[in-house]
Structure formats: C-alpha cells, structure tokens
Amino acid sequence: MQIETGELINITDKGNNLFHLIIKADKIADKALPGQFIQVYCSEGESYDPLLPRPFSLFRIEKEKGCLELVFRVVGRGTSWLSKRHTGSSLKLLGPLGRGFTDPREFSRVLIFAGGIGMPPLFSVAEVSKEVDFTLFYGARSQGELIFLERWQQMTDQIFLATDDGSAGQQGNIVELASSLLDSGSADFYYACGPRPMLKAVKRLMAKLKIPGELSLEERMACGVGACLGCVCRTTSGYARVCTEGPVFAAEEVVFNE
C-alpha cells in the first residue's frame, strides 16, 4: 500500500456516463491483485472539496506496462471530476487496497456474475482465469451499459446477458437467467459483484446449488486503509471493514439484512 502519483495515459467515454481510464502507476500496478481497489483523490491543489478520495476497483492490471485500468460511472462530484481529466494529467492514488479474489486457477469451472458497474473487478479476475473454463453472466439496465463485451468474448464463448429493458440478452436479471441454466455440477466456484439485491440473490441461488464463491462489496469509505472503521459491513463474525477484510468476502460470511 502506498501513495503514488499516476499519469493518465488514456480516457475514453464509453457512453451512458461510463468512462474507461488507463493510468500509469508502476508501483501500485506491480503489487495489485484482481479484486483489490485503489482510492483516487478527486480534488486539485489546495481544494478540500471533495474532501474524501473515491474508491475504485481495478478493471485491468497490466504489470509489464505498469498500468492500471478503471471503469466507472459518473454518479456525483468525484466521478464527474474524474471524467473530465485529460490525457497526461496526474492523479494521486492510494493502493493497492483490500483483499482480492481467490486465485481462479485453484478451480476448474468458474461462474462470474457481473451486475452493471460491478463488472470491472471481475474482468481482472477473468484475465487470470484464461486457463480456467469460465461462464459469464452479465446484466445491466440496457444494452449500452453492457460494456467491453468484445473483450469478454475474446476470453470465453460462454456469455449470458440480461437487461432490464430487454435491449440485449434476456429481459430481466441475470440471477433468474442463471437459475434456469445452472445445476450443482455447473461449476466449483463463483465470483460476483453488483448491486446488493443482485448479490443477495446470487448468494441464495449458489447456496442452493452448493457452489461456494466470493462477493465484492461496496461501502462508503474515508481512510481506505482500515483506520477509521467507517466502511464496515455485516458478516457472520460481526462487522468487518470493507476496505481491509474486503472488498472481497466469502459469500457465506456476508450477512444481508434487507
């Protein structure tokens, strides 16, 4: 974990308020693992607004090039600021942070459940799953939000899509889709990231099929390093810090209260 000033190598507007960044940050890239995240300080110079850094998962980690890639949705002031950076600008980063995914090479058949902007950390784990047989379930509100599909198709031909409006794949959500296609022999592990209701449904379905897996969670953060105790989520062993014990948790540890 360290603070590094990265250089923005490329920024692409993917439409629908989604952006893709490539950042050169050798030191963090060297240490980073799939499922870990970084904090990006989204204010300049003397400004104290926004006050807190913003956490983002790593979409890709290119160790040879010393690059990190992020994919994010503009939802507020921090992400709006970030979307307006230009190639060549510097970004202050803190990372790599948190506990990432279990190495997929430990398994033979893996399922990946990506919901909307929960997709990025799953891409980085898929990239190390090349030798592993994996199936992607990818859902979003509409077709335009299912991004980087071509790149996913280069890694697997087992891709199932769902959209809320039916503009791509099946209309509805990926968990309904998955439950009609999967049985307990379908895989020996899964990874999921997305909105809470989706994670809860994935967990329930996978528990029924007796397939173990991991969920990547989000919570509001301040320090990002474990010092403030601000980012906790409920687990079977009490509150756990999403920034330190997570963001990736074994699915059976996570307690959903809704």
Place this chain on the structure above:
Amino acid sequence: MNDPRLIVKVGQFSLKNPVLTASGTFGFAREYNRLFPVSALGGIAAKGLTVQPRAGNPPPRLVETPSGLINAIGLQNPGLTAFLQQELPFLRELGTAVIVNIAGFTIDEFAHLASVLDGETGITALEVNISCPNVKKGGMAFGIHPEAAARVTRTVREATSLPVWVKLSPNVTAITEIAQAVEEAGADAITLINTLPGMAIDIKNRRPVLGNISGGLSGPAVKPVALHHLWQVYKAVKIPIVGMGGISTPEDALEFIMAGATAVAVGTAMFHDPYTPLKIINGLSGYLDVEQVGRVEDLIGIAHKKDGLD
C-alpha cells in the same frame, strides 16, 4: 525533520513537535505506519477505548458533506483487555507520544480504565472522552454539565498518576464553564473539539443516510467553530490546550497555536491526504524560518496580545 524549535511542553512532558493525530482517525497507528514513519509525529491519539469490546453502529457510518465528514462509528473498539494484549505493545514501540483515549458509560468505568492503564508503561497521557456524540448513553452526557465533567475528571485524576487530558464537546452553551470545571478538578490539559452533531438525508430513499440517523461533523467545515471555542477556553483556563477541528494545513495549525493551542491534532484531513501531519510539521519549521521566530512556543496564544504585528 527533528527541529528542536518545534518542541512544546504539555504540562510535565515534552512533545518533539506540536502535531498529533486525532483519536478515531488513526486507528491504533498500524495502518498509517505503513505509509510513513509515525515516529516523526509529536504523538498519536489512539481510537476511543471502552472497558468492554464494542461492535459500533450499523452502517452506513460515513457521509461526506461540503468540506466535511459526518461519522457515526459508535466507538467500535476491541475493549480494554484486547487493547492491552494486542495494541499497546505495538504503540509502545512507535517512538512517539501515545495518548490513550478512554470512554466510559459510567463513572466507575472511567475509574476502571484509568486505574488499569495507570499500571502500564508506554502511555504518555490519558485523553478522557466526555464528548462522543455517537453513543446513546454516557459519552457526551458527561461533557455537557460542568459538575458531571468535573466528577469524571476527578475520578480519573484519583485513579491514575498519568497526565489527564479532558476532551471537550463543542455542543454546549458555555464551554468555558466546563473547561474551568475540569481544570479545577485536576485536568492537566484540555483537548477540543470533538465533532458537532449533524445528519444528511438520502432523497432517493427518503431516509437518513447514516444507519445511526445522526453523527458527528468534522473536517475543514468545522474549523472556524473549533477555533472560536479554543479562543474562549484559552482565556478561561491556565492549563495547556490541544486544539483540533478541521486542521488541514500548516496555516490552520498556526491559527490554532496563535489562538492558544500548545499542540494540535489532525483528524479528518488524514483522509484527504495521509501526509498532512508531516506537511504541517515541515510548514511550521518553514514559518519559523521566514518569520524569524525562535520557537513555536513563542506563538502560543499570541493572537490574544493587543500589540500584534502591523
């Protein structure tokens, strides 16, 4: 970095410089010690400690506001026994002053914490938290009445030979009365301010953002309020004051020192820039150079003097 001009005396003991970290924003120093040598600081205040372990409040516990942060952690901490076994041995080796922040729900709990910690080495001072807004009972209740504040202070004073710092709440009508009451009851120093009550509402869900509904506001947004409390308390007491509340730059720290703080603590600004305390330490040395001031102690309370610089 070791600039002898920055040494300040808080009561009986000296700090290598006047820059501390604020309780609850620095954990038990382990995390930030991986980013920079914590030994460079004047001292650290550990996370608020209670007799029993506490799970803390339900999430969400944080919400950002303009130049501020509202937190409702709810004093999550491992409890006294685990602190002694797992955290204090590490803190002792840090090479800087260690302030242990204690919070009781009854007078007896304050007494118990103080007497157990009294037997331990490696603690510079106890910071008595009578000002936490995020717990239902105890906490701030002791900090809003002069008699209650004095009673807690006296109890802790009698239970320990360690220096006793009392941390005041800004959520009172007459902070000077509380300050005088704790001074009279034997406090060695006053620290201020703790957070101000605040809240935020999520207009999509039409519910308060925080799991605890309300929380404590900190960060640059509270700085003028903190400075004003400090200004008043400095005039009312003789014991040293450790100032905090939104301090983010060397200039902020200088304002607090000039208003009467012997030392300052950095809290929320750690989240904006973890190197803030180091930058403040360097900035203080720089100010002494440029302004040709001999020692930082020469600046304490200087803004109260009628004949300022023209």
